[in-house]
Amino acid sequence: EVQLVESGGDLVQPGGSLRLSCAASGFTFSSHWMHWVRQAPGKGLEWVSRMNGDGKRETYADSVRGRFTISRDNAKNKLYLQINSLRAEDTAVYYCVRDALVGRTAFDNWGQGTLVTVSS
């Protein structure tokens, strides 16, 4: 069974930093692109970032580029999101998401999410 378990969410002051982690199990982690998707309170879903299986390719949404860094450790089956210079608008539940191996990108397995709250 595929499992994705996020951690690291917290209450942080504006300008602060956090590192989110996602522990993956139940599949060959290194074979899949992995993504972070977020949902602000009362809002819709927003794709944040992706990384390919070997960790050499990464892409970001414009809203986070330069402040967020995605990374992975395939030996530990873990995905990370370093988030710096946090803003109030970064407040959201952050989901770790697996990309299905179906050709084009599709998000076939999601974690339960970890809440990041940016407030003074």
Place this chain on the structure above:
Amino acid sequence: DIQMTQSPSTLSASVGDRVTITCRASQTISTFLNWYQLKSGKAPKFLIYDTSTLPSGVPSRFSGSGSGTDFTLTITNLQPEDFATYYCQQSYHTPYTFGQGTKVEI
């Protein structure tokens, strides 16, 4: 960025109904359109990919259609567990973008 627009935002229905949700892209996305189901407190569920393909385990009462810019998600014989919020998402180009969601309520 490709903008995705869903309608309606909220849909009232009853068990056994047939419901249709529409998703429109701001430019052509071929058939690179996926659907997800979200329920409060639960991990989002993968419903449909490539417009009309159901992943293993998704009930056949869910179906999708469309191409280019206009797409639909149809649920026939609505079940109690189907009351949720549905999102479309384009995978034609990054940034991958979602519709604003359609809440299906009783």
